[in-house]
Amino acid sequence: MVLIYASNTEALPEIDVEAKLKSAFSKGWGIIVWNDPINLMSYVVYVFQSVLKMNTQDATRHMIEVHQKGKSLVGIETKERAEFIVHHLQSFGLKATMEPQ
Amino acid sequence: MICTSDGDRWCLEFSEIEAQLLVDSMTELVTHYETAFEDLPQSVRDHWRGKVTNGNTTDLDLVEEQQQLEEERLSWRSARLPILQGWLSQHRRAGAGKKWSLLMSPADLELFIIILNDRRLTIASQFIVSEDDMDLDPREVEDEIRRQVLWEIHLLGYFQEICLVSLRDTHNN
Numbered sequence: 001m002v003l004i005y006a007s008n009t010e011a012l013p014e015i016d017v018e019a020k021l022k023s024a025f026s027k028g029w030g031i032i033v034w035n036d037p038i039n040l041m042s043y044v045v046y047v048f049q050s051v052l053k054m055n056t057q058d059a060t061r062h063m064i065e066v067h068q069k070g071k072s073l074v075g076i077e078t079k080e081r082a083e084f085i086v087h088h089l090q091s092f093g094l095k096a097t098m099e100p101q
Numbered sequence: 102m103i104c105t106s107d108g109d110r111w112c113l114e115f116s117e118i119e120a121q122l123l124v125d126s127m128t129e130l131v132t133h134y135e136t137a138f139e140d141l142p143q144s145v146r147d148h149w150r151g152k153v154t155n156g157n158t159t160d161l162d163l164v165e166e167q168q169q170l171e172e173e174r175l176s177w178r179s180a181r182l183p184i185l186q187g188w189l190s191q192h193r194r195a196g197a198g199k200k201w202s203l204l205m206s207p208a209d210l211e212l213f214i215i216i217l218n219d220r221r222l223t224i225a226s227q228f229i230v231s232e233d234d235m236d237l238d239p240r241e242v243e244d245e246i247r248r249q250v251l252w253e254i255h256l257l258g259y260f261q262e263i264c265l266v267s268l269r270d271t272h273n274n
Contacts, residue, residue, distance in 0.1 A: 032155065037232040038225045040258050042265045043218065050211070083153070083166050087173055090151055093218040097155045098163075 029082035034095040104267035120201035148226035
């Protein structure tokens with residue numbers, strides 16, 4: 001078998017595969033919920049319970065933290081899972097983002 | 102407004118005046134959902150685009166995630182439109198100026214609360230309603246349009262609150 005190498009092969013961009021995999025599978029992404037003036041406190045508690053499966057006590061504690069400190073870290077997940085949860089929280093109208101930890 | 106459950110279905114009952122106020126508000130939301138994205142005010146477009154991160158998407162390698170979020174968020178308006186239109190057509194069949202009852206599944210009740218929130222969030226985005234505005238007594242707001250905006254946000258919040266209390270009470274019992 002003869003292998004023919006193309007002499008004019010375009011150089012592929014260098015991708016740090018290891019870093020990509022590490023980023024995708026490590027629980028290094030925080031899910032942050034930010035304060036906003038419109039969402040009701042009771043609604044935020046309801047969404048935390050519905051989406052994040054928090055009990056009433058934890059959901060209320062995080063809601064108060066959002067209200068008083070402007071934001072709350074409600075979970076740390078893999079990149080993919082954090083993205084899914086951020087989408088779900090936003091579908092309820094909450095201001096949620098994902099940030100590297 | 103009264104919100105009750107028989108176990109399988111939820112019943113929302115509105116007085117004549119509540120029904121009219123809600124229908125007026127939801128009719129505006131239908132118009133909003135139907136409006137082409139590019140025709141919305143910039144602040145409302147920003148609201149519907151959303152942000153996947155508070156940081157820089159390029160620095161955090163989240164460009165693709167931001168695009169996916171925007172695509173999903175932009176699909177919510179068209180997905181929620183027929184549901185809202187269905188509720189409004191029920192109101193038309195019931196007859197304007199009368200009490201109104203809506204029967205819905207638990208999943209639809211959650212969607213009802215989300216759709217009320219859509220209206221609250223979109224008018225707040227359009228009229229740049231701040232935390233200080235929300236603390237005002239709407240009766241003391243001189244500008245008529247802002248006064249109406251605040252009334253509407255609070256009224257829809259009141260409807261949301263009744264649903265949420267009913268959901269909590271049912272869950273606890």
